[in-house]
Amino acid sequence: MGEPAPWPWDSPLVDLNGDIVLTYMYYDVPFVPTPEVVVRRMLQLARVKPGEVLYDLGSGDGRIVIMAAKEFGAYAYGVEIRKDLYEQSSAKIRDLGLEGRAKILNTNFFDADISDADVVTMYLLTSVNERLKPKLEKELRPGTRVVSHDFEVSGWRPMVIEEVYEEWRSHKIYLYKIPGKEIPVPSGKTTSIEDPLTRQIMALVDGNNSVEDIAAKLNTTPREVRNALRKLLDAGLVEEIRIVR
Numbered sequence: 001m002g003e004p005a006p007w008p009w010d011s012p013l014v015d016l017n018g019d020i021v022l023t024y025m026y027y028d029v030p031f032v033p034t035p036e037v038v039v040r041r042m043l044q045l046a047r048v049k050p051g052e053v054l055y056d057l058g059s060g061d062g063r064i065v066i067m068a069a070k071e072f073g074a075y076a077y078g079v080e081i082r083k084d085l086y087e088q089s090s091a092k093i094r095d096l097g098l099e100g101r102a103k104i105l106n107t108n109f110f111d112a113d114i115s116d117a118d119v120v121t122m123y124l125l126t127s128v129n130e131r132l133k134p135k136l137e138k139e140l141r142p143g144t145r146v147v148s149h150d151f152e153v154s155g156w157r158p159m160v161i162e163e164v165y166e167e168w169r170s171h172k173i174y175l176y177k178i179p180g181k182e183i184p185v186p187s188g189k190t191t192s193i194e195d196p197l198t199r200q201i202m203a204l205v206d207g208n209n210s211v212e213d214i215a216a217k218l219n220t221t222p223r224e225v226r227n228a229l230r231k232l233l234d235a236g237l238v239e240e241i242r243i244v245r
């Protein structure tokens, strides 16, 4: 016998070499939904904005993904290992007509590419957060917000810890931001830029302002700034985007 299954109640019958064998699916965390009021507060604390990309790691019935897409205008992805929950939440997304904004990926969150996230949400366990930490630190860009329900990411300093009371118990929400800055560096080359937002962004590219600073000054999102910077890089007006950790 190896280690006991962490959550042995996910236990299907499988046909192995012609025999029916009771086996256990070793999921990292069982399905326990976050109450809607807590979901909304998690998304508010993360300041999810229209057009931003959110991943919910272990998305269960898809409630975080659905609310992020429907109420906050995000492009929201859920990563869910259980096929039944993947099918159930995908059907709900279809029924709500949210296919253009919400999608569930039926895979293990340790294997999912989450590098384009603006926001990551989690309701897992401290031990699982600990195992996910190296992936989050490696893949996520500086400034990405990580919101965890009830379980902290040990070693990270939260920007906010909030307690939300709901029916029969209180819930803790931890908000983190991936440290560091992305600093666009001008090339020194000049040329006229037609698009007004791109022109305003270029005016703020001075090798000191970070992507987040520029977004805040122009009241837009880091994602919008990055999109414009990609074009400015192609046009040779921006030399590089330096990552300072």
Ligand SMILES: C[S@@+](CC[C@H](N)C(=O)[O-])C[C@H]1O[C@@H](n2cnc3c(N)ncnc32)[C@H](O)[C@@H]1O
Binding pocket: 027, 028, 029, 030, 031, 032, 033, 034, 056, 057, 058, 059, 060, 061, 062, 063, 064, 079, 080, 081, 082, 085, 107, 108, 109, 110, 122, 123, 124, 149
């Ligand atoms: C506590 S539930 C949270 C559900 C949802 N995020 C919420 O807050 O309502 C955790 C979910 O993670 C899923 N899960 C567990 N291990 C996983 C893994 N390695 N990869 C993807 N999903 C996983 C479980 O099946 C379960 O649906």
